[in-house]
Amino acid sequence: EAQVTQNPRYLITVTGKKLTVTCSQNMNHEYMSWYRQDPGLGLRQIYYSMNVEVTDKGDVPEGYKVSRKEKRNFPLILESPSPNQTSLYFCASSSRTTTQGYTFGSGTRLTVV
Amino acid sequence: AQKITQTQPGMFVQEKEAVTLDCTYDTSDQSYGLFWYKQPSSGEMIFLIYQGSYDEQNATEGRYSLNFQKARKSANLVISASQLGDSAMYFCAMRESHGGTSYGKLTFGQGTILTVHP
Numbered sequence: 436e437a438q439v440t441q442n443p444r445y446l447i448t449v450t451g452k453k454l455t456v457t458c459s460q461n462m463n464h465e466y467m468s469w470y471r472q473d474p475g476l477g478l479r480q481i482y483y484s485m486n487v488e489v490t491d492k493g494d495v496p497e498g499y500k501v502s503r504k505e506k507r508n509f510p511l512i513l514e515s516p517s518p519n520q521t522s523l524y525f526c527a528s529s530s531r532t533t534t535q536g537y538t539f540g541s542g543t544r545l546t547v548v
Numbered sequence: 549a550q551k552i553t554q555t556q557p558g559m560f561v562q563e564k565e566a567v568t569l570d571c572t573y574d575t576s577d578q579s580y581g582l583f584w585y586k587q588p589s590s591g592e593m594i595f596l597i598y599q600g601s602y603d604e605q606n607a608t609e610g611r612y613s614l615n616f617q618k619a620r621k622s623a624n625l626v627i628s629a630s631q632l633g634d635s636a637m638y639f640c641a642m643r644e645s646h647g648g649t650s651y652g653k654l655t656f657g658q659g660t661i662l663t664v665h666p
Contacts (some may be wrong), residue, residue: 463576468652468653469653475658476658477552477657478581478639478656479656480653480654485652493653523591525593534598536581536585536641536654538595539585539592539593540604541591542591542592542593544591
């Protein structure tokens with residue numbers, strides 16, 4: 436089944452403790468992206484990658500890191516999480532010319548206390 | 549400047565009635581794509597419908613249709629014969645492109661919560 440898998444689904448952590456949210460896709464998509472969703476703000480792009488070793492900042496990159504060492508994986512790293520990073524996070528992937536937009540993972544609900 | 553604007557924070561519709569969710573966009577590109585996604589209370593993002601900027605016909609997918617008015621830069625979603633299961637958050641999104649290749653960014657509006665009453 437074609438899908439984007441992100442883990443974990445739920446995470447509660449403390450301020451400053453480094454964490455990684457994993458994301459993997461099995462559709463051989465070139466593009467991958469991370470979004471965060473906050474009430475009243477819709478989804479905002481954090482980082483995106485157009486291919487292996489090619490990443491770029493989205494609208495809200497501060498406090499996040501990404502890497503794209505393999506085509507299928509695009510982990511999101513929070514080196515020192517803070518409470519304002521409490522949010523619902525989505526990983527998504529897409530081919531270059533798709534008319535289907537992005538395929539989204541199931542989401543990770545992160546709480547930083 | 550806001551690229552995607554959804555002016556209706558919430559909408560209510562009676563079951564079996566049609567409803568229109570508004571979306572306006574802003575771009576200087578000639579080539580772009582417009583998307584609608586549904587997010588039920590369970591949280592997943594479900595792709596509904598796509599409209600390309602060069603498509604001459606309005607897109608339709610089952611009970612979903614997109615009322616595309618290019619000159620007005622609007623891409624409203626029409627849901628016909630609403631069902632209780634249509635109650636969800638709906639997002640309009642735009643993907644700009646250049647030379648036939650899409651950029652990596654899909655820009656979203658703030659969303660509209662649709663409630664279908666029995």
